[in-house]
Amino acid sequence: MPYTYILECADGSYYTGSTWNMARRLWEHQEGLGANYTAKRLPVRLVYCEECDRIDTAFQREKQIQGWSRKKKLALIASDMNQLHVLAECQNASHHENLHAD
Structure with missing residues (x-):
């Protein structure tokens, strides 16, 4: 089964990925074999x-x-x-003004 996932790195940053095998991919990340980004920010969760x-x-x-x-x-x-949903709304100031200009 394919997965999309988010890891929290040791420095507090986030890494987003996708995989066929979640358990194997998590192990790869923890061992420093997953991605250069996570390998430099171990451990990941x-x-x-x-x-x-x-x-x-x-x-x-x-x-x-x-x-x-x-x-x-x-x-x-x-x-x-x-x-x-709130964060998905346009945050552009002119868009906000147009929504409330009645």
Whole structure:
């Protein structure tokens, strides 16, 4: 089963990835074999994981999450769907003004 996951690194940063085998991939990251980013920030801790139907879907989700702000990732990790929706809204000042200009 494919997965998209988020690891918390020792320095407090987050790493997002996708894999076919979550247990093996987590072991690889912990052993410094997963990615250069995590290898320099050991140990890592799995803080979020979601199953996907297909590996291409898991990879697309990985890329989506990688583009998110830290606050939005924290909301996902905490399963705070209300905050996730708020953070997904456009934060552009002119957009905000147009929404409330009645």
